Amino acid sequence: MFAIRNIGTKTFRLCRNLAQKNVANLSTSTDTINRSLYNFSDEEVQLKETVGRLAREKIEPKVREMEQQGDVLPEIRQLMFDNGLMGIEIPEEYGGSGLNFFSSIIAIEEFAKVDSVIGGLVDLQNTVVNTLLLHNGSKELLDKYCPRLAKDMIGSFCLSESSSGSDAFAMRTSASKNGDYYTINGNKLWISNSKHAGVFFVMANVNPSLGYKGITCFVVDRDTPGLTIGKNEDKLGLLASSTCAVHFDDVKVHEKNILGKIGQGYKYAISILNEGRIGIGAQMIGLAQGCFDKTIAYTRERQQFGQRIFDFQGMQHQISHVATQLEAARLLVYNAARLKEAGKPFIKEAAMAKYFASEVACQTTSKCIDWMGGVGYTKDYPIEKYYRDCKVGTIYEGTSNIQLNTIAKLIDAEFK
Amino acid sequence: MSLRILVGCKRAIDYAVKIQVKSDLSGVVTEGVKHALNPFDEIAMEEAVRLKEKKLANEVIAVSCGPAQSQDVLRTALALGADKAVHVEVPAKEYETLQPIHVSKILAKLAEQEKVDLIILGKQAIDDDCNQTGQMTAAVLNWPQATFASKLQLKDKEATCEREIDGGLETISIKLPAVVTADLRLNTPRYATLPNIMKAKKKPLKKFSPKDLGVDITPRQEIVKVCEPPKRQGGGKVASTEELVERIKKLGVN
Numbered sequence: 311m312f313a314i315r316n317i318g319t320k321t322f323r324l325c326r327n328l329a330q331k332n333v334a335n336l337s338t339s340t341d342t343i344n345r346s347l348y349n350f351s352d353e354e355v356q357l358k359e360t361v362g363r364l365a366r367e368k369i370e371p372k373v374r375e376m377e378q379q380g381d382v383l384p385e386i387r388q389l390m391f392d393n394g395l396m397g398i399e400i401p402e403e404y405g406g407s408g409l410n411f412f413s414s415i416i417a418i419e420e421f422a423k424v425d426s427v428i429g430g431l432v433d434l435q436n437t438v439v440n441t442l443l444l445h446n447g448s449k450e451l452l453d454k455y456c457p458r459l460a461k462d463m464i465g466s467f468c469l470s471e472s473s474s475g476s477d478a479f480a481m482r483t484s485a486s487k488n489g490d491y492y493t494i495n496g497n498k499l500w501i502s503n504s505k506h507a508g509v510f511f512v513m514a515n516v517n518p519s520l521g522y523k524g525i526t527c528f529v530v531d532r533d534t535p536g537l538t539i540g541k542n543e544d545k546l547g548l549l550a551s552s553t554c555a556v557h558f559d560d561v562k563v564h565e566k567n568i569l570g571k572i573g574q575g576y577k578y579a580i581s582i583l584n585e586g587r588i589g590i591g592a593q594m595i596g597l598a599q600g601c602f603d604k605t606i607a608y609t610r611e612r613q614q615f616g617q618r619i620f621d622f623q624g625m626q627h628q629i630s631h632v633a634t635q636l637e638a639a640r641l642l643v644y645n646a647a648r649l650k651e652a653g654k655p656f657i658k659e660a661a662m663a664k665y666f667a668s669e670v671a672c673q674t675t676s677k678c679i680d681w682m683g684g685v686g687y688t689k690d691y692p693i694e695k696y697y698r699d700c701k702v703g704t705i706y707e708g709t710s711n712i713q714l715n716t717i718a719k720l721i722d723a724e725f726k
Numbered sequence: 727m728s729l730r731i732l733v734g735c736k737r738a739i740d741y742a743v744k745i746q747v748k749s750d751l752s753g754v755v756t757e758g759v760k761h762a763l764n765p766f767d768e769i770a771m772e773e774a775v776r777l778k779e780k781k782l783a784n785e786v787i788a789v790s791c792g793p794a795q796s797q798d799v800l801r802t803a804l805a806l807g808a809d810k811a812v813h814v815e816v817p818a819k820e821y822e823t824l825q826p827i828h829v830s831k832i833l834a835k836l837a838e839q840e841k842v843d844l845i846i847l848g849k850q851a852i853d854d855d856c857n858q859t860g861q862m863t864a865a866v867l868n869w870p871q872a873t874f875a876s877k878l879q880l881k882d883k884e885a886t887c888e889r890e891i892d893g894g895l896e897t898i899s900i901k902l903p904a905v906v907t908a909d910l911r912l913n914t915p916r917y918a919t920l921p922n923i924m925k926a927k928k929k930p931l932k933k934f935s936p937k938d939l940g941v942d943i944t945p946r947q948e949i950v951k952v953c954e955p956p957k958r959q960g961g962g963k964v965a966s967t968e969e970l971v972e973r974i975k976k977l978g979v980n
Contacts, residue, residue: 353923356801359762360918394920407920 347644353409354416361417364393365424373425376550377695380542382427387464387506390432397460398436399444404456411437411585415592415647422596423603426699427550429593431464434502437589439465442511442527442582446570451529455509466507468498468556469579475500476712478513479522479576483558485514492516492568494528494536494561500706504539505552508532512558513575525575529567536561547698584657585650586707587664591643594667594703598636598674601696605678605686612683625681632674639667658720665713668703675700727882728784729902731774732837733808734829734847734859735790736764737799741852751951753822754853763799766848768806770908772915773878774846775807782880785809787840791829793818797931804926805918811931812836816943823945828936830862835939837867842903844885849874849907860907870900873907 350358368389376382390396398414400406407413414436422429440459443451459465474480483496494514504510510530517524530537540555570578606629609620619625642663649656675697679686686693704710739745739754740762746755763771777783788803790796791814800811814832816824837845845864850857864871872878872887876895879886883902888895890909918926936943964970 352801353927356805356918356923356926357920360805360920360923364917392919393917394922398920402921402924405921408924409920413920 347641347648350412350416354413357409357413358416358420360393361395361420362423364389365421365428369421369428370424373692373695374689376425376427380549381505381552382431382550386428387431388462390428391460391462394460395432396435396464397440397456398432400440400456400460404452404460406440406456406460411651412644412647415588415643418589418592419596419599419643422593423600425550426593426597426696427548429596430548430551431503433586433589433593434467435459435465438467438582438586439511441585442467442569442578443529445581446527446578447529448566450566451569455529458508463508464503464506465509465511466501466504466556467582468501468504468510468512470500471497472499476709478579479525481513481515481525483512483514484518485516485526485528485563487516487565488562490565491562492528492565494530494558494563496558497540498556498558500543500553501556502551502553502706504554504556505542510537510556511569512556513579514558516572520573522576523573525579526572527569527575527578528563529569530558530561530563534561534563546701547695548702583708584660587660587713588643588646588650588656590703590707591639591646591660591663591667594664594671594700595636595640595643597696597700597703598639598667598671601675601678601693601700602632602636604691605681605693608685609681619681628677629681632677635670636674639663639670642666658717661708661713661716661720664708665704665710665717668700669710671700671703727782727880729777729782729843729880730785730787730841731777731783732787732789732833732840732842732845733767733770733774733803734833734845735767735771735788735799735803736848736851736853737761737790737792737796738764738851738853741765747952747954751953752949753952761795761798763802764848764851764853766850766852766908766910767799768848768915769910769912770846770848771803771806771808772913773906773908775916776913777844777880778807783844787812787836787842789814789833789836791824791832791936792816793821800931801926802918804929804931805923806916807922808929810929812840813931813933814939815933815935820943820945823947823949824943825945825947826856826858826862827946828941828943829859830866831941832936832939833859833863834866835941837863837903839939843883844880844902845869845905847905847907849909860905864905867903867905869904871905871907872898872900874909875906876909876911878906878912 369386372383372386394407395417397406398409398417399411402408418429418433421432443455469478471481471483483498485492485494494512496514512528512530513525514528515524516526536559538557540557543553545553610618612619646656646659646663649659678693679697682691682693685691738761740760743760748755774786778786786808787810788800788808789812790800793816797813800813804811833845847860860873861871872885872889874890875887876890877888884899885902885904886899887906888897964973
């Protein structure tokens with residue numbers, strides 16, 4: 311079976327030893343109290359190992375194929391559902407896995423090491439879609455959608471439009487009331503996972519004269535007449551992840567499909583993005599670590615001028631610098647996640663984590679291509695994919711500049 | 727037919743780890759090294775869980791003999807579908823000299839205590855490659871054995887087993903209770919799903935010491951030396967097939 315599980319070249323198997331040594335140290339069967347951020351519950355350790363194995367054994371061999379096809383393979387999507395990875399925090403009574411927030415973070419990180427598309431799929435479903443529903447849904451909506459989201463249905467979050475990205479509240483999609491129905495008209499853009507989503511959480515304004523206080527969240531089934539999925543954007547990276555326009559032409563939605571309260575959509579959006587940020591942070595550190603591990607394994611084998619390229623002091627200094635940045639990014643992400651779990655204020659830390667992790671991922675992947683040399687530039691090696699995939703990290707779910715604004719606002723408030 | 731199945735789960739060094747010999751040549755480095763459930767024991771676990779799903783078995787008990795860390799593989803076994811786990815705690819120092827002969831007596835005692843109908847073990851552990859525990863356990867219990875199983879079918883109180891042997895495949899029929907050892911191609915193990923990892927927390931885990939089971943684990947062997955195999959010498963080049971034949975003849979190979 312270990313023969314069957316043989317994947318990739320010898321080089322990449324070597325890098326797994328490194329990753330595994332780290333996991334060995336995470337065993338909780340020790341005597342001293344571990345207050346470091348590498349302190350995982352038994353379930354979290356098991357989850358990390360199981361997901362890591364699943365990612366390496368089942369997903370890694372298919373990554374290139376999925377990128378070339380521009381889509382996640384149906385069997386991979388099914389695998390994610392079958393293993394309970396699309397309903398990590400959904401309660402067990404709905405068929406979910408009933409785990410904690412940090413478990414989602416671990417799963418996202420482990421998948422992103424192998425393919426940030428899968429990391430992104432797990433991130434959006436768990437930290438955005440499911441959380442939005444669980445925090446704000448009526449019992450009726452929870453009973454209807456939670457089991458599906460855990461079992462076989464992908465959800466999509468529709469906020470951005472062509473003229474409202476960072477300025478999300480300037481959205482033009484409207485919802486006008488007709489008895490106990492609302493009619494939604496508008497066009498959402500940049501909607502991740504929309505190609506296969508079965509349900510859409512749509513932010514639309516019921517009363518534009520109220521400005522952002524009219525924004526309301528509607529839960530819209532895919533087969534609702536008037537809802538059409540537009541073209542998939544031709545992107546630089548994350549090619550296997552669908553990013554389509556979603557068009558709403560007189561889409562009728564019953565008022566019981568309003569998530570939470572009318573006019574509170576803006577609050578839900580802000581709240582969900584504050585948490586989802588940590589998930590993106592996890593995706594970025596996973597991406598950077600996956601890229602880094604493969605590259606270091608190469609530098610320890612590649613020889614020039616009679617020695618390993620790893621042994622040149624110039625290389626060692628660069629490598630150590632990047633490794634330190636990556637470690638710092640991981641600790642920011644883990645800390646923000648644990649603060650959120652503990653019910654403590656975490657918004658500043660989450661913004662810092664997302665901002666730092668995405669910037670570090672870009673630095674890391676760029677340096678990794680340098681260290682790989684010519685082969686880093688070719689598609690025969692997986693490194694260039696990490697480089698292309700990471701760039702969106704500084705843009706989506708709040709650009710780096712927006713994160714910096716948020717952090718500054720919170721610093722200001724601390725000194726009041 | 728509702729069988730009770732005992733599955734052996736050994737905590738062994740993970741298959742992907744590069745093994746290093748300790749500097750004092752007394753053994754291999756295990757401190758801080760990644761361990762996992764023995765791959766053949768995973769296959770054994772998978773087979774047991776499948777029998778439960780087919781409603782041929784109603785309880786699967788996972789057992790592990792070893793130090794405190796052995797509980798990790800028991801948790802994995804519970805997450806894979808075992809109903810309860812038994813940890814036979816052997817302190818680290820004594821574990822170094824624990825041998826299949828001891829383990830087989832422990833398993834035999836547990837099998838009697840738990841009134842099991844079928845014991846499924848991995849054919850061997852990937853750390854010592856002994857390939858003895860299954861056979862010895864059957865002998866202690868005086869039960870039939872089907873080792874190197876690549877197919878297992880149960881009907882009434884009989885098991886039909888296809889075995890991988892040197893000459894090919896052999897099919898035998900044995901009466902339960904029996905011992906089966908799993909070979910590579912018996913099945914492809916599942917991953918522990920997240921809901922099952924959570925459910926595993928609530929499943930019972932009992933602890934015994936070898937003494938509780940009346941088994942003496944006094945070492946019967948002394949490890950004299952553990953060292954790496956000699957480094958591979960490079961081969962030589964020959965100019966023609968005739969020269970190759972000459973060289974082979976000289977080495978005394980016919």
